[in-house]
Amino acid sequence: MALSRADGRAVDELRPISFSRGWLDAAEGSCLVEFGGTRVLCAASFSPGVPRWKVGSGSGWVTAEYAMLPRATSTRSARESVRGKIGGRTHEISRLIGRSLRAVVSLDALGENSITLDCDVLQADGGTRTAAITGAYVALADAIAWGKANGHIREQLRVLTDSVAAVSVGIVNGTPCLDLPYVEDVAADTDMNVVVTGSGNFVEVQGTAEGVAFTREELNALLDLAVVGTSELTRLQQAALAQELS
Amino acid sequence: MALSRADGRAVDELRPISFSRGWLDAAEGSCLVEFGGTRVLCAASFSPGVPRWKVGSGSGWVTAEYAMLPRATSTRSARESVRGKIGGRTHEISRLIGRSLRAVVSLDALGENSITLDCDVLQADGGTRTAAITGAYVALADAIAWGKANGHIREQLRVLTDSVAAVSVGIVNGTPCLDLPYVEDVAADTDMNVVVTGSGNFVEVQGTAEGVAFTREELNALLDLAVVGTSELTRLQQAALAQELS
């Protein structure tokens, strides 16, 4: 018997996805990504030079910072700048995004240049970290193109070795489901974020039992769904990047 | 002889202004305001109850927090959450927005309810604080309407005693100009932010000589321009608020 999802989707169906490239005038790459009601503004800042610990290495650096606006959520949260420190969750997600992007970048080909991805959640409806990774890849691709067009990277170098996309999956009322909105996320027994390359290999698998520990079979079913979702996201990223950037 | 402005405007002409109400699904009031390339997301969060120092007063509170996304500007700035403290400029503007809004709110009519205005600059091209005040008023009006519709405020009470709008003016190459974009702002000798009520009185006047001190005549010319600009902004706010909120 099929699960009836609140928004009428099939269990292996993504929410409506959109990528708005060039949303910011000044950023070297930018993309407002939407996974249903989740909206994340991804800005890629390209800067010649690298952090001190990489100077002279001939190799570049890609890093990310994730944050939420205070009223992205259904009730207001205090700003981390006001509290004077960054929470554990924010740190964790920033590190995840950075690692995921570096998995598809040749830092040697990038040369001694740095790219910072700022992923700011304007509205949160579940899956913000996976939307951030998926949108940040698009902004990153534009920033690398900018670096080539502006002579910071030699045109023929292959800086991006693959693409990367991410999606959340979870077990909701006993049924494995793809791309959970907030209402399903809070109800899920197990919650997993999976980051997959365009060629179908895994970059990150992060599964957490919220209440009941999960079996090997459930783990396998979730991984199957995640691969379905990221394949579709890969296709949509390519379509977005194939368009002319106004 | 007339100044030739980079964007072809007359010296007493505003940039294109737009207000997108209801930009956020969950916020009690929200408005994406644009003054040319400057885009500020204003979210009004209504919450029953007041800060401890007002409990039992029968009166409410309105406060504001201003911030910029790291890549709102032409080069990336470090996040205040990462630096672990809020800069002086941020504090100063947050306080200005809060004072400006409270000037047109009857806190007694609001009752023991609080409204927090989050003004996050998504893209900065000069005049972010004045855009924030002008947009925050629209979000505030919607949040008060929400408070009435949801039984937190009695329908017949007049919580808003007036409207409020703000604009920047400055002396650019010797000529007083209205609504400065970034390129004019950095070149201005004197920079002034003026907050004016819908009925034409002053709430705040903040003028600063950047290089040369200014005369009483220049001050008068700037105030004249500001009143022209805020009258037009008042009209646009009313038009925006007259529309049905989808």
Add this chain to the structure above:
Amino acid sequence: MALSRADGRAVDELRPISFSRGWLDAAEGSCLVEFGGTRVLCAASFSPGVPRWKVGSGSGWVTAEYAMLPRATSTRSARESVRGKIGGRTHEISRLIGRSLRAVVSLDALGENSITLDCDVLQADGGTRTAAITGAYVALADAIAWGKANGHIREQLRVLTDSVAAVSVGIVNGTPCLDLPYVEDVAADTDMNVVVTGSGNFVEVQGTAEGVAFTREELNALLDLAVVGTSELTRLQQAALAQELS
């Protein structure tokens, strides 16, 4: 062809494991756990009462804090107390330990009591977070026994619904290996931490590709190894807890 490991172990063999219960005189539960050269002091502090957000719920709370002494590592690191903030890695691991333990605790049976697990790494040689989880379970079991012996929890309640243990696995020079020491950890292409209950279900699966993305087959091989390791750790935990606590 078999991988030759630096310490001569088989690929599916754990390092020497030891649990020293009651290492601290005052703590309600404590355990110095060793996974080879990795030594973590786990202290469980039992306190009647719960954090404010749980008062009146009838249910308890279990949380954890992880930290490293500055000279636990081969070169000295600055103290987080001196830097004035906790790093992202520390936050991430503290949250992981807390979630892992809560997966095997009935918070309702615990009642309105709190247990804090402090996991301080005295010496680090790889796998500190998995050693911390595995040792913290032992300290937690003793603290719950203390809570029963001292009348804070009714004797017949089953607070622990299962046991929990964790181990790291990774692909070193192309070969999946169990329980990586530091020298293997830094050389691994993929690094995975797996938290498993005594009954063999998964609580957390966190796999990260350090360089090359990993295939579904590699993922399966790593999960197989992890289950071998955690089964053995479960057996050793039970043996340690079966002894009389002096």
Add this chain to the structure above:
Amino acid sequence: MALSRADGRAVDELRPISFSRGWLDAAEGSCLVEFGGTRVLCAASFSPGVPRWKVGSGSGWVTAEYAMLPRATSTRSARESVRGKIGGRTHEISRLIGRSLRAVVSLDALGENSITLDCDVLQADGGTRTAAITGAYVALADAIAWGKANGHIREQLRVLTDSVAAVSVGIVNGTPCLDLPYVEDVAADTDMNVVVTGSGNFVEVQGTAEGVAFTREELNALLDLAVVGTSELTRLQQAALAQELS
């Protein structure tokens, strides 16, 4: 009908003003300034060299820091050092003092030297920021003289292009008044701080409606009063600086 002021002054009369130059033995310039009961210790520290962002520019820097002792006020306030962060008001005033002084300094003539003005309020009775600006100018003048006497600045260079003084004005019970003490300040509807050069031009105009927005006429009346007050302060600064420094 004239307002009756608590201390018997005319509406356009300053409180008793005094400048004690050389209050500190070691500072290159110092001045204990008093505006009635308001006492601010202004110390100017001259140091060869400039902040990193000005090195090699050939030009100097002048900055200021404002603070209050915890018991400067009628009830004790917590120290900002204890709270671990500087409040918005402190930041705002420090920036105002720095800008006001830089308006009358030729940074090129100063050369690559820095002067820091510390303005510490020992006792607060209204108008602390305007007293601080007015006293800091005197300390600054002495520090520049010290720099010349000690060979850091060439004798014939004109580092000070003008003098600067500041005063508060406000509308108290409907009447515009000059130089408000604390009791009038809290009762004022509109409060304005005005910074004026010795030659009578404006450096800063900061007017705030506390309750009721103010009209253009009221604004003009306040500016008139401010010019009266700063003219007198300019005269007193010159008299103080004309004396031999013991």
Add this chain to the structure above:
Amino acid sequence: MALSRADGRAVDELRPISFSRGWLDAAEGSCLVEFGGTRVLCAASFSPGVPRWKVGSGSGWVTAEYAMLPRATSTRSARESVRGKIGGRTHEISRLIGRSLRAVVSLDALGENSITLDCDVLQADGGTRTAAITGAYVALADAIAWGKANGHIREQLRVLTDSVAAVSVGIVNGTPCLDLPYVEDVAADTDMNVVVTGSGNFVEVQGTAEGVAFTREELNALLDLAVVGTSELTRLQQAALAQELS
């Protein structure tokens, strides 16, 4: 052979000492104390009520905070509020002052009232902590008198059980000396701060060898000098407190 001191004093002679009571208009007790060039403003703030951990005890609390203005010293130091944390030396001295004063206060007689002593060094020329203790006692005595005059403490209760004064002593060029100014302090081999009650018993003895460890004989000679100095300071405190407070 006698040491020749820079300021011509005998080895057992104090610098000129002065106490200016009532230096602040609003504080319940205040005293500007001078030990030669060292000037410390001591403010005692009396407030009904006690910190949370003493509520209901029937007993009061006395605490102290010590700080230096940035230009109290010969070269400027950064503000602790700007650095965002209080240094070890500041903490240490604040705690010392608080302990020293509590040694002569009957907290039971004080009742559930709190007195905070703020000791701010306006100018530092050695011995700031001992001057602070000696001056703070005077401010404390006035604050207790205020508490009695204003009905917070019953008139007949003996809140002060003794008086307290402090002085620094040290071995300069091999000679034990009393009350070291900065030039002697930096040259001293051993530096000792001694806090003594009016009746001649010890509250604190803090001796530190800066270079060479000191012998028991040297320790005895320093203690003898300290007792000479604190006896004289006790006499001067009594004289100051015997005067009418204007």
Add this chain to the structure above:
Amino acid sequence: MALSRADGRAVDELRPISFSRGWLDAAEGSCLVEFGGTRVLCAASFSPGVPRWKVGSGSGWVTAEYAMLPRATSTRSARESVRGKIGGRTHEISRLIGRSLRAVVSLDALGENSITLDCDVLQADGGTRTAAITGAYVALADAIAWGKANGHIREQLRVLTDSVAAVSVGIVNGTPCLDLPYVEDVAADTDMNVVVTGSGNFVEVQGTAEGVAFTREELNALLDLAVVGTSELTRLQQAALAQELS
């Protein structure tokens, strides 16, 4: 009449003392020191180079950091890293340990090398600061030997000019006692920490009256006891250092 101590010791008798050298595999010197139930892990980290302010001086630096694990004490304390700042007591003790060690080190003979002593209290039962100094000396001696063995210091240089040990003494129920455990410490009227060189001279004397001020006679008795204790500790340090380090 003799005091009856809880643990049956004579008033001039130390608790059982042990030094476990080489407790950490990687540290250049390390020692787990025990004074009865007090256990402190002392790690000495040797690093070529000196802090910026000593570069080019030809001379080295020795510093220390003291901290307690959260459950070292009978009830759990919050971590200083979580609170975001280091407490006054921690600062004070870190500075004391550093000063005490530097008193017996020739920084010139050390050359431009730095040694950091981390003293982490694993279990606290009184006298943690004196145990830390005494154990840190042993770790320091091993780190200096390592520096010689590894060519950072010339073999024949005498870096250690003496040894150093410390002990607490106090007046318990009117009787001066040596080496107070926690139960005696909280009950003591006067508490003194004394740091003495191997040759019997004083490095630090820190005595504090907790309740009643102490007389010169009591001070003398406490100093006598301290010298007895540190002589014995010196002997035990020498014995520990005479053994072969495995």
